[in-house]
Amino acid sequence: MADIILTINAGSSSVKFSAQRIAEGKLTPLALGQIDGIGSEATFTATKSGGEKAHFALDQSRHAIDHALALTAVLDWLEGENLDGRVVGVGHRIVHGGPVFAEPVRLDAAVLRQLRAFVPLAPLHQPFNLAGVEAAIQAFPDAAQVACFDTAFHRKHPFIADTFALPRKYYDEGVRRYGFHGLSYEFITRILRHEEPVLARGKVIVAHLGNGASLCAIKSGKSVASTMGFTALDGVPMGTRCGQLDPGVVLYLMGEKKMSADEITDLLYKNSGLKGMSGISNDMRELEASTEPSARDAIDYFVSRVRREIGGLSAVLGGLDCIVLTGGIGENAQKIRHAILKDMEWFGVEIDEEANARNQRVISAKGSPTVALILKTDEERMIAAHTAELLGLKQPLEARAPTEKSGSRPA
CATH class of the missing domain: 3.30.420.40 (ATPase, nucleotide binding domain)
Structure with missing residues (x-):
C-alpha cells in the first residue's frame, strides 16, 4: 500500500x-x-x-x-x-x-x-x-x-517593505505588511529555479491574478516586496475585495455613513473590487463578455492598477528581468494580459501577440529585454x-500536477 x-x-x-x-x-x-x-x-x-x-x-x-x-x-x-x-x-x-x-x-x-x-x-x-x-x-x-x-514566503522582507508609517510600537505588536499568496509565489519560484535558472537568479515580478490578486517582487529567489499588506485587502483590486484604499474612506464610512465595523468589513471584502465596481460580477470572464460600460470601467481599473504595481515593484528591484503571470486570470485571460503588457517597450517588455493569443509559455517577443512568461501555479x-x-522526504517539483487549468480562487 x-x-x-x-x-x-x-x-x-x-x-x-x-x-x-x-x-x-x-x-x-x-x-x-x-x-x-x-x-x-x-x-x-x-x-x-x-x-x-x-x-x-x-x-x-x-x-x-x-x-x-x-x-x-x-x-x-x-x-x-x-x-x-x-x-x-x-x-x-x-x-x-x-x-x-x-x-x-x-x-x-x-x-x-x-x-x-x-x-x-x-x-x-x-x-x-x-x-x-x-x-x-x-x-x-x-x-x-x-x-x-501564505505569509511565510514574505517573512524576510527588509524592514521598510514590512512597516507602515505608524509609531513603532504598532509594528512591534504585529501591525505590519505580511503579504499573501506566498505558496503560489514559492511554487513559481521553484519552477523557475528548475526551468529558468538564469532568470531565477535575477529580478522577477510574479503577478498572481485571480479572484484574489497580488504581485510580488522577487530578487534571487527571495521575496523583497508584495502589494498585499496587513490583510488580504491591499494592493490591486480583486474579485470582491477593494485593493488599495485611502484609510480616510474608512473613517468617512464610519463617521458620516455611521457604518459598523462588520458592515465595512462586508463592503470591503465581499462587495467591492470587480463585483462592486461593475455591479455585475466578480468573474473576469463575465465582465469581458458584458457590453455594460461599468464592466469596461472595472476591467480598465484592474489593468491600470496592475500596471502601476509593476512599475512600483520594478523600482524596488532596481530593474526587471522577468515577469510571470499566473492565477486564473493570468493563465487564461489573454486580452487582460495584452492590456497589462502592451506599450511597455520603454520598460523592456515586448509582447508577442500571437504567442499571447495562444496561451504559450513565453509571450514576450524574441529579443525582448524582459522575458514574459505564463506559468501555471499549483498551491x-x-x-x-x-x-x-x-516527513523527511526530499523530492523535486519537476513533475507537474494533473488535470485542469487553474481557475480564480480566493487569497
Missing part, C-alpha cells in the same frame, strides 16, 4: 483538496477537487490524474455539511476510487502565520493556540483554515498535520511538497 499526502485548503464555504502519492522520492498527483456550498447546498467536484471527473451533490437529509463532514466525503470518495494508499500526512493552507512562522511547521496543540491568536489578522480566512485542521485531525489521527503559510502541490519534506 502506497503512502498518500492529502492537502486541505479550507475556506468559509468550500474545502479544496488534492491527493498525491509518495513513490521513489517523488510526488505523483492522483486527484484534486473541492466541495462547495458548505453550510448550504454542498456539491463535490473532483478530477483524477487520468482525467476522470466526478460531480455530485452531497446528502444533507440528516445533517448540514460542515468541514468535518466535508472531509469525510473526501475520504469516502478517495476510498471508493481505489487509490490504494494510506494518508501519512495532511498539509493545510493557513492564510496567516503572523510574525512568528516563516516556514511550514508540524501542527500540535501549542502551534494551534498561536494560530488562533492570529484570527483577528485574517478573520475571514483563519477560522475556516483551522476548522479544516480540526476536522483532519479527527479524520486522520495517525497522520502528520502540517501548516503551510496544492507546494503544500504537498512541504508536507513531504517535513
Whole structure:
C-alpha cells in the first residue's frame, strides 16, 4: 500500500483538496477537487490524474455539511476510487502565520493556540483554515498535520517593505505588511529555479491574478516586496475585495455613513473590487463578455492598477528581468494580459501577440529585454511538497500536477 499526502485548503464555504502519492522520492498527483456550498447546498467536484471527473451533490437529509463532514466525503470518495494508499500526512493552507512562522511547521496543540491568536489578522480566512485542521485531525489521527503559510514566503522582507508609517510600537505588536499568496509565489519560484535558472537568479515580478490578486517582487529567489499588506485587502483590486484604499474612506464610512465595523468589513471584502465596481460580477470572464460600460470601467481599473504595481515593484528591484503571470486570470485571460503588457517597450517588455493569443509559455517577443512568461501555479502541490519534506522526504517539483487549468480562487 502506497503512502498518500492529502492537502486541505479550507475556506468559509468550500474545502479544496488534492491527493498525491509518495513513490521513489517523488510526488505523483492522483486527484484534486473541492466541495462547495458548505453550510448550504454542498456539491463535490473532483478530477483524477487520468482525467476522470466526478460531480455530485452531497446528502444533507440528516445533517448540514460542515468541514468535518466535508472531509469525510473526501475520504469516502478517495476510498471508493481505489487509490490504494494510506494518508501519512495532511498539509493545510493557513492564510496567516503572523510574525512568528516563516516556514511550514508540524501542527500540535501549542502551534494551534498561536494560530488562533492570529484570527483577528485574517478573520475571514483563519477560522475556516483551522476548522479544516480540526476536522483532519479527527479524520486522520495517525497522520502528520502540517501548516503551510501564505505569509511565510514574505517573512524576510527588509524592514521598510514590512512597516507602515505608524509609531513603532504598532509594528512591534504585529501591525505590519505580511503579504499573501506566498505558496503560489514559492511554487513559481521553484519552477523557475528548475526551468529558468538564469532568470531565477535575477529580478522577477510574479503577478498572481485571480479572484484574489497580488504581485510580488522577487530578487534571487527571495521575496523583497508584495502589494498585499496587513490583510488580504491591499494592493490591486480583486474579485470582491477593494485593493488599495485611502484609510480616510474608512473613517468617512464610519463617521458620516455611521457604518459598523462588520458592515465595512462586508463592503470591503465581499462587495467591492470587480463585483462592486461593475455591479455585475466578480468573474473576469463575465465582465469581458458584458457590453455594460461599468464592466469596461472595472476591467480598465484592474489593468491600470496592475500596471502601476509593476512599475512600483520594478523600482524596488532596481530593474526587471522577468515577469510571470499566473492565477486564473493570468493563465487564461489573454486580452487582460495584452492590456497589462502592451506599450511597455520603454520598460523592456515586448509582447508577442500571437504567442499571447495562444496561451504559450513565453509571450514576450524574441529579443525582448524582459522575458514574459505564463506559468501555471499549483498551491496544492507546494503544500504537498512541504508536507513531504517535513516527513523527511526530499523530492523535486519537476513533475507537474494533473488535470485542469487553474481557475480564480480566493487569497
